[in-house]
Amino acid sequence: MSVPATSPAIGERERTVVTRLRVADGALLGPVLCRVVSMVLARADWPLDRLEEALLVCDALCAQAGEQAGTQQPTFSVQADESHAELLVRGLQAQAAQRLLDHRLPLVGNVLERLAEAVSIQADEDGLGVCLTIALSAHRAE
Amino acid sequence: MTPDMELALPARAENIAIVRHALGGFAEAYAIPPAKLSDIRLAVTEACANVVVHAYPEGEEGEMEVLATVQDGSITVRVRDWGHGIRPRPDSPGLGLGLSLIAALAETVQLGHDNQEHTEVTMTFSLSEEPPSTNGTGG
Numbered sequence: 339m340s341v342p343a344t345s346p347a348i349g350e351r352e353r354t355v356v357t358r359l360r361v362a363d364g365a366l367l368g369p370v371l372c373r374v375v376s377m378v379l380a381r382a383d384w385p386l387d388r389l390e391e392a393l394l395v396c397d398a399l400c401a402q403a404g405e406q407a408g409t410q411q412p413t414f415s416v417q418a419d420e421s422h423a424e425l426l427v428r429g430l431q432a433q434a435a436q437r438l439l440d441h442r443l444p445l446v447g448n449v450l451e452r453l454a455e456a457v458s459i460q461a462d463e464d465g466l467g468v469c470l471t472i473a474l475s476a477h478r479a480e
Numbered sequence: 481m482t483p484d485m486e487l488a489l490p491a492r493a494e495n496i497a498i499v500r501h502a503l504g505g506f507a508e509a510y511a512i513p514p515a516k517l518s519d520i521r522l523a524v525t526e527a528c529a530n531v532v533v534h535a536y537p538e539g540e541e542g543e544m545e546v547l548a549t550v551q552d553g554s555i556t557v558r559v560r561d562w563g564h565g566i567r568p569r570p571d572s573p574g575l576g577l578g579l580s581l582i583a584a585l586a587e588t589v590q591l592g593h594d595n596q597e598h599t600e601v602t603m604t605f606s607l608s609e610e611p612p613s614t615n616g617t618g619g
Contacts, residue, residue, distance in 0.1 A: 356498065357543065358488040369505030370485060377498045 355417040362411060368400040375416055375425070382418040384476045391453045392423065392474050398449040399472075402438055403427055410467075420476060422455075427470040428462050435459045435470045483547035483558075491535060491544040491561060496528045499546050503557075510550050512607060520557065520605050523585040526578040527559035527601045535563025535599065545598075554587065554606050560598040 356374055361367050375396050379389045403412050415426040430438070439457060440447040450457050456473040463469075487502050489495040500521050507517040528544060536542040545560040583589050586603040593599055 356487070356489050356495075358486065359502070360486045362482050362484045363509075366485060366506065366509045369508045370487075370502050371505075373501040373505040374487070374498055377501045381494060381498075 355415075357415055359414040359416075360411055364400075364411070367403070367411075368397065371400055371414055372396045374414075378416050378418050379423060379476075382423070382476075383420050384418070384423070388474070388476050388478070392425075395425070395449055395453050395472060395474065398446040399425075399427065399438070402446045403430070422476065423474045425472040425474065427472075429467050430470055432459070432468045435468045438470060481549060481551075483549045485548045486545070487547075488543055488545045491528075491531045491542050491563075493529070493532050495544070496525055496532065499528055500525060502546070503548070506548055510555075510607075512555065516605060516607060519585045520555065520603075523582045523603050523605075524557055524559060526582050527557075527603065530578050530601070531559060531561040531563070535561040537564075550607070553608055554604050556602060556604045558600055558602045560600045562597070563599055565593065565599045 356378055359371060359374055361370055372393050376389060376393060379392055384392070410429050412430055413428040415424075415428070417424050427435075436459070438446045439450065439459070450472060453474070454472050455475040456471075458471045459468050460471065461468055485502065485506050487499060489498060503521055503524060504517065506512075507520070512520070524546065528546070531544040535544070542562055545558075547558045547560070549556045579589070579591070582601070582603060585605075587606050588602075588604040590602040591600070
């Protein structure tokens with residue numbers, strides 16, 4: 339089992355990590371992912387308004403990621419420190435990940451464009467799919 | 481069988497709260513009664529605390545994994561680690577009541593290793609409203 343690569347933005351100290359969350363049914367994803375992410379960010383002392391926005395990102399992902407993942411349910415990882423967080427969605431097909439990012443649709447891409455600090459797609463470690471990385475900031479850019 | 485939920489985290493005390501909240505989300509999705517959820521959370525908390533305190537040598541960080549499956553009117557929760565297994569520990573910092581508490585709360589408890597050398601505590605909880613007729617440990 340591999341722990342996800344750490345972004346340089348996420349410091350080694352006071353880092354709260356969930357290395358893997360996978361659910362078999364899309365209906366489980368929303369209740370479980372949102373609780374896990376809120377706990378991780380609360381543990382990292384995030385301001386409530388930014389925590390709430392991070393949960394909006396999770397809600398949007400939950401609404402679409404299962405549908406876009408095909409037969410295999412995606413795996414989520416989250417890590418955070420007091421200023422940054424990174425949410426990784428693994429096991430997506432490249433086209434599905436691209437569809438998630440399509441900001442012209444009033445779905446996930448639109449939410450990510452407004453609320454995420456950065457979003458990127460890389461080849462997954464297992465070589466079978468891609469990994470969508472969503473960087474979030476605890477403080478709004480001035 | 482593929483579990484309905486699989487959660488892996490570093491085996492640290494502060495992460496047990498994340499497990500408890502994830503179980504809350506799981507219970508919401510499956511409409512598990514609050515009293516049953518309390519029992520499940522308490523038993524899983526004890527199992528995770530055992531991993532945090534006993535599984536890995538001091539100074540070494542390992543992982544704990546929680547897997548939950550609902551099937552045939554019951555929920556099975558497995559708590560796994562990759563530590564040195566369950567063994568007597570005279571210098572244990574705990575009260576030594578964790579496994580007894582788990583056994584009292586769950587319908588069945590199994591302790592052991594799986595085929596990938598995980599140390600694993602498997603707990604089954606009935607989701608029916610009736611009180612269980614038996615309460616024992618196995619494995």
